[in-house]
Amino acid sequence: MNYFLTEEQQMLRDLTSQIAEEKIVPVRAELDEKEEFPHEIMKVLAQSDIFGIFIPEEYGGLGMGSFELCLAVEELSKACLGVSTTYAANALGTYPILLFGSEEQKRKYLPDIAAGKRLVAFALTEANAGSDAAGVQTTATKDGDHYILNGTKQWITNGGEADIYTVIAMTDRSKGPRGASAFIVEKGTPGFSFGKKEKKMGIRASVTSELIFDNCRIPRENLLGREGMGFIVAMKTLDQSRVGVGAQGLGVAQGAIDEAIKFAKQRVQFGKPIISFQAIQHMLADMATQVEASRALVYAVARHIDSGAKDFSKVSAMAKVFATDTAMRVTTDAVQVMGGSGYMREYPVEKMMRDAKILQIYEGTNQIQRNVIGQALIKEAAGRENDS
Amino acid sequence: MKIVVCIKQVPDTAEVRINPETNTLIRDGVPSIINPYDLHAIEAGLHLKESLGGSVTVLTMGPPQAEGALREAVSIGADEAVLLTDRAFAGSDTLATAYTLSSAVRTMGFDIILCGKQAIDGDTAQVGPEMAEFLDIPHVAYVGKFEDISREGLRVRRLMEDGYDIVETPIPVLLTVVRELNQPRLPSLKGKMRAKKAEIKKLSLADIGADGERVGLAGSPTQVKNIFAPEARKDRKTLAGTPEEQAARLIEELRGLKCI
Numbered sequence: 001m002n003y004f005l006t007e008e009q010q011m012l013r014d015l016t017s018q019i020a021e022e023k024i025v026p027v028r029a030e031l032d033e034k035e036e037f038p039h040e041i042m043k044v045l046a047q048s049d050i051f052g053i054f055i056p057e058e059y060g061g062l063g064m065g066s067f068e069l070c071l072a073v074e075e076l077s078k079a080c081l082g083v084s085t086t087y088a089a090n091a092l093g094t095y096p097i098l099l100f101g102s103e104e105q106k107r108k109y110l111p112d113i114a115a116g117k118r119l120v121a122f123a124l125t126e127a128n129a130g131s132d133a134a135g136v137q138t139t140a141t142k143d144g145d146h147y148i149l150n151g152t153k154q155w156i157t158n159g160g161e162a163d164i165y166t167v168i169a170m171t172d173r174s175k176g177p178r179g180a181s182a183f184i185v186e187k188g189t190p191g192f193s194f195g196k197k198e199k200k201m202g203i204r205a206s207v208t209s210e211l212i213f214d215n216c217r218i219p220r221e222n223l224l225g226r227e228g229m230g231f232i233v234a235m236k237t238l239d240q241s242r243v244g245v246g247a248q249g250l251g252v253a254q255g256a257i258d259e260a261i262k263f264a265k266q267r268v269q270f271g272k273p274i275i276s277f278q279a280i281q282h283m284l285a286d287m288a289t290q291v292e293a294s295r296a297l298v299y300a301v302a303r304h305i306d307s308g309a310k311d312f313s314k315v316s317a318m319a320k321v322f323a324t325d326t327a328m329r330v331t332t333d334a335v336q337v338m339g340g341s342g343y344m345r346e347y348p349v350e351k352m353m354r355d356a357k358i359l360q361i362y363e364g365t366n367q368i369q370r371n372v373i374g375q376a377l378i379k380e381a382a383g384r385e386n387d388s
Numbered sequence: 389m390k391i392v393v394c395i396k397q398v399p400d401t402a403e404v405r406i407n408p409e410t411n412t413l414i415r416d417g418v419p420s421i422i423n424p425y426d427l428h429a430i431e432a433g434l435h436l437k438e439s440l441g442g443s444v445t446v447l448t449m450g451p452p453q454a455e456g457a458l459r460e461a462v463s464i465g466a467d468e469a470v471l472l473t474d475r476a477f478a479g480s481d482t483l484a485t486a487y488t489l490s491s492a493v494r495t496m497g498f499d500i501i502l503c504g505k506q507a508i509d510g511d512t513a514q515v516g517p518e519m520a521e522f523l524d525i526p527h528v529a530y531v532g533k534f535e536d537i538s539r540e541g542l543r544v545r546r547l548m549e550d551g552y553d554i555v556e557t558p559i560p561v562l563l564t565v566v567r568e569l570n571q572p573r574l575p576s577l578k579g580k581m582r583a584k585k586a587e588i589k590k591l592s593l594a595d596i597g598a599d600g601e602r603v604g605l606a607g608s609p610t611q612v613k614n615i616f617a618p619e620a621r622k623d624r625k626t627l628a629g630t631p632e633e634q635a636a637r638l639i640e641e642l643r644g645l646k647c648i
């Protein structure tokens with residue numbers, strides 16, 4: 001399909017695809033097996049300017065948008081979702097600064113992020129605040145020119161490896177969701193440490209850790225936006241990044257299809273390559289059709305965001321739900337097409353299937369995405385009734 | 389520090405197939421790549437520039453299409469690119485190639501020249517050392533490691549069949565490099581964008597002031613009779629002493645063998 005990429009977008013896709021093929025595919029199984037953080041690959045991405053894609057040129061980036069970020073994430077995800085999660089979580093953590101940071105904060109942090117010198121993480125989730133983000137219990141108490149943070153964040157991607165953390169904490173619990181604020185916390189700040197590192201089903205090259213704040217003092221300049229804007233920062237950030245989770249879905253699903261086709265062409269049973277059986281062809285046909293439909297939706301939503309649209313929660317949620325549900329189905333079917341071989345670690349599809357599952361859970365479960373879409377539909381319908 | 393890296397565009401042998409009827413290579417439609425060893429030379433050039441400052445210029449002799457290889461080198465990080473191209477250069481053997489390239493680098497200026505150990509479509513490993521002879525500068529072939537880098541000179545590890553030598557050399561110098569030296573970096577996005585627009589400087593026979601009789605087919609005495617990999621010689625002697633003493637002993641030895 002021709003998606004009318006510009007020459008620069010084509011270059012970006014070629015380069016990320018080259019990185020995926022040459023630097024990620026050869027090591028992905030080992031990183032998964034050893035649950036090892038991909039330091040070397042992050043260096044390659046930094047050297048190749050991939051961290052700068054979505055950061056404006058005045059802060060050392062390439063000044064591209066959501067669509068280009070999706071192209072890069074898709075290519076990396078074809079090779080390894082663990083690696084692409086590490087990369088995408090960096091963007092997730094950077095959006096609060098990009099969208100709500102002051103000029104000073106942007107100057108201070110964005111150039112190093114664009115150069116890949118400092119990795120970022122986004123910290124919202126806590127033991128009692130999963131889908132119900134308003135359950136955040138971490139507090140930030142004002143103390144003169146400082147805030148003092150106390151509490152524990154859990155399941156934070158890049159926790160421990162990142163240098164910069166954007167953290168949601170309550171500045172005024174009496175105000176409920178309007179009492180949350182967003183902060184930048186740097187690794188090494190006294191009172192900020194890392195707890196348990198999770199053992200996971202998939203995306204095992206990415207690290208997921210606990211963040212512990214114990215009377216952690218941070219300067220007032222580290223507040224993002226104004227006090228009380230914490231949930232707005234978090235929600236706008238997630239609206240931006242969700243389409244990227246859709247792009248992860250496209251990538252892993254396409255990777256699985258490519259493997260399944262390669263296998264089906266050479267596996268012979270009943271005297272014929274299994275790809276000659278209609279049952280196999282139909283599975284592959286459905287897989288490819290679903291992925292192409294997902295791609296069209298994800299690309300269209302990313303371009304819609306880049307066009308300067310104001311409210312895109314609904315379509316961003318649609319792209320995430322559709323492409324990631326597709327990814328789960330397609331990776332599962334890829335294992336089926338390959339039979340017992342697909343189930344073995346010798347082939348990459350069992351990892352793709354394990355990895356794909358996270359896409360339906362993080363950055364808002366797919367149930368929550370449907371809630372978002374449903375609420376938007378109700379609001380739109382109400383708007384139409386008022387108009388008439 | 390002016391660093392010049394000589395590169396060659398070659399057919400991607402991984403993609404070359406064999407015509408089963410004629411048993412010859414099918415070169416049609418095979419993509420061109422930068423000679424793999426030359427990617428290590430480019431990386432070495434960038435590494436030296438990062439340590440010593442200066443600039444990296446990539447140079448190739450070839451048809452106009454060789455511009456693609458130069459642009460790729462720019463996307464990896466080379467500052468400038470020069471294409472030596474002229475009908476008169478067609479049909480060059482290693483001697484004519486080395487003569488032409490050395491004439492070009494002489495007009496361009498250089499401190500360090502880097503070449504890949506050999507090109508995968510010819511495997512002679514002759515062009516680098518021959519260039520150094522034309523330029524009358526020292527060379528070290530098969531460099532597998534930089535032991536020490538300074539503006540005054542380089543200390544390098546030269547990989548040999550039976551071990552390695554540590555060689556110290558002043559600058560200017562020509563080095564040919566092997567895969568063990570480094571891990572070539574990939575292009576960067578900014579590099580790719582720069583490469584698209586980069587000016588490729590073109591030099592012809594007239595521009596480099598070379599002798600027209602010594603380039604191209606006319607300047608190529610090589611006649612290929614047989615192609616084989618030479619066997620490693622075992623009957624070897626190592627001469628010790630100061631360079632003067634070694635030279636004197638070498639002349640003695642050669643006289644003894646009636647070579648001179």
Ligand SMILES: Cc1cc2nc3c(=O)[nH]c(=O)nc-3n(C[C@H](O)[C@H](O)[C@H](O)COP(=O)(O)OP(=O)(O)OC[C@H]3O[C@@H](n4cnc5c(N)ncnc54)[C@H](O)[C@@H]3O)c2cc1C
Nearest residue numbers: 122123124125130131155156157208361362363364365367
């Ligand atoms: C590997 C990994 C990495 C992560 N990285 C980060 C990170 O970097 N930063 C960060 O802040 N968080 C991160 N998270 C947290 C992630 O975003 C949450 O896990 C997710 O939002 C869901 O929350 P939960 O796991 O507590 O599930 P719960 O909220 O407990 O949900 C359990 C089930 O109930 C359903 N459910 C809950 N509420 C509703 C409802 N109202 N309607 C319908 N169904 C509902 C859910 O869909 C789900 O099926 C990560 C999680 C994982 C597993």
